[in-house]
Amino acid sequence: MIYTVTLNPSIDYIVEVEDLKLGSLNRMTRDLKLPGGKGINVSRVLNTLEVPNTATGFLGGFTGRYIEQWLGEENISSDFVTVNDDTRINIKLKAGEETEINGTGPVIRDTEAEALVLKLEALQAGDILVLSGSVPPSLGAAFYSRLIDICKRKEAEFVIDTTGQALKDALALEPLLVKPNHHELAELFGVRINTRDEIITYGRRLMELGARYVLVSMAGEGALFISDQGVYYANAPKGKVKNSVGAGDSMIAGFVGTLSMTGDVLEAFRTGVASGSATAFSDDLAEIALIGQLRTQIEIEQI
């Protein structure tokens, strides 16, 4: 079974404004409230791909209830810890460019944190835990390490999509997959990356540090897949970008879901790229018809 963990979910409030004027009253031309948070996005795309999974993490208040109801309506299995404070609302402002304003997240009390730890004690050998997104400050940066410890003890696998020290700490614990974009990769090693060869050099470094599979996404420039079997490049399909929020999460869902169902890493890579692009070309997350259509446009070449 695949479990996704979203420690800091959100309602993504997507707001479109024609010509943003700071310091004035602006009227929205369109707005949309979507359930968000990286692990929740992964669960929604896994569900679209008909890959069994359960979403967990923390949800609270009216915003938390909105997300829970939405997931219920999509028949997504969920098992969140209910927290006292409201789940955050993240603003995704579209005014020509995309600007994001993310909340820090609610306070998570010790008893609430322990309730999640207890839920994850149910993990079994062979399960995959997808840990995605920011950690609410009240939990402390080391919280992911606690969850990974449970994984290791239960002989489950884990995927981690986070940044900075939390990602560095996780690498030594041998994640199944990490998926930085090329900017995050450069930031992680404190370098500038200008060429594909440099991306490969630092991507390989992630493997040497402990990751089994590394995906480096490059938005419209496609993606690289690095494992001990070699390095592969996939082009990104062409299309009109509507909303790239969640493209990276969709890529993780496509990769992990296909890998768990087929064991074929290159098919997993192809579905990952198609799922990421299908989300970039949609208002909400990827739908199955578009994922299928885009899969046929992806060429994978070994480098």
Ligand SMILES: Nc1ncnc2c1ncn2[C@@H]1O[C@H](COP(=O)(O)OP(=O)(O)OP(=O)(O)O)[C@@H](O)[C@H]1O
């Ligand atoms: N402009 C685009 N055109 C085509 N495909 C795209 C585009 N942007 C994203 N994608 C697809 O989504 C995948 C992941 O995108 P990206 O590299 O932006 O990840 P990310 O930065 O983690 O995304 P985000 O943080 O927006 O969820 C890419 O590898 C590609 O397949």
Ligand SMILES: O=P(O)(O)OC[C@@]1(O)O[C@H](CO)[C@@H](O)[C@@H]1O
């Ligand atoms: O603040 P975090 O946890 O780093 O990221 C949260 C977030 O930006 O990530 C998702 C897209 O990947 C959105 O649904 C959500 O708003």
